[in-house]
Amino acid sequence: MPNSISSRWTPLFADVNAGGITKQLGIENFCKHFGIDTADTMAFGDGGNDISMLKFVKIGVAMGNANDAVKEIADFVTGDVDDDGIEKALLRFGLL
Numbered sequence: 001m002p003n004s005i006s007s008r009w010t011p012l013f014a015d016v017n018a019g020g021i022t023k024q025l026g027i028e029n030f031c032k033h034f035g036i037d038t039a040d041t042m043a044f045g046d047g048g049n050d051i052s053m054l055k056f057v058k059i060g061v062a063m064g065n066a067n068d069a070v071k072e073i074a075d076f077v078t079g080d081v082d083d084d085g086i087e088k089a090l091l092r093f094g095l096l
Contacts, residue, residue, distance in 0.1 A: 001016060003018060003019045004016050004017065004018060004019055005017055005018075005019050005020070005021075005022075007047075007048050007049035008047075008048050008049075010047060010067075013047075014049075015049045022052055022053070023043075023045075023049065023050060023052070023053035024052040024053045024055075024056040026053075027041065027043065027053060027056060027057060028056065038056070038057065038058060039058050040058065041056075041057040041058050041059070042057055042058065042059040042060075042061060042089075042093070042095075043056075043057040043059075043060055043061065044061045044062075044063060044078075044085075044086055044089070045060070045061070045062060045063065045066065045070055045074075046062065046063040046065055046066035046067070046070060046081065047066070047067060047070065048067065048069060048070065050066075050070060051069065051070060051073055054070065054073060054074055054075075055073055059075050059076065059093065060073065060074045060075050060076075061074060061075065061076050061077070061078055061089045062074035062076070062077045062078070063077075063078060063079075063080060063081045063085045063086075064077060064078060064079045064080035064081075064083065064085055065080040065081055065082070065085075076089060076092065076093075078092070
């Protein structure tokens with residue numbers, strides 16, 4: 001598919017997006033639109049399609065069930081998505 005990019009996030013699944021359209025770009029545009037400093041951002045991810053986003057935000061959190069490549073670049077690794085991982089990370093950073 002010309003002008004597209006793909007990223008695998010599990011052995012069985014991959015995302016295909018229009019070239020240049022990423023989760024990182026979504027956060028960047030959201031912050032710009034609402035006047036949010038990226039120094040005040042946090043994102044959660046578990047697959048390869050989340051890596052650029054997790055590197056871009058101030059605090060990139062890998063879910064416990066994330067693949068190893070995601071855990072390696074994350075600032076923090078929390079519990080699995082099915083084991084209240086987001087809540088645990090929010091508590092850890094004093095946001096809940």
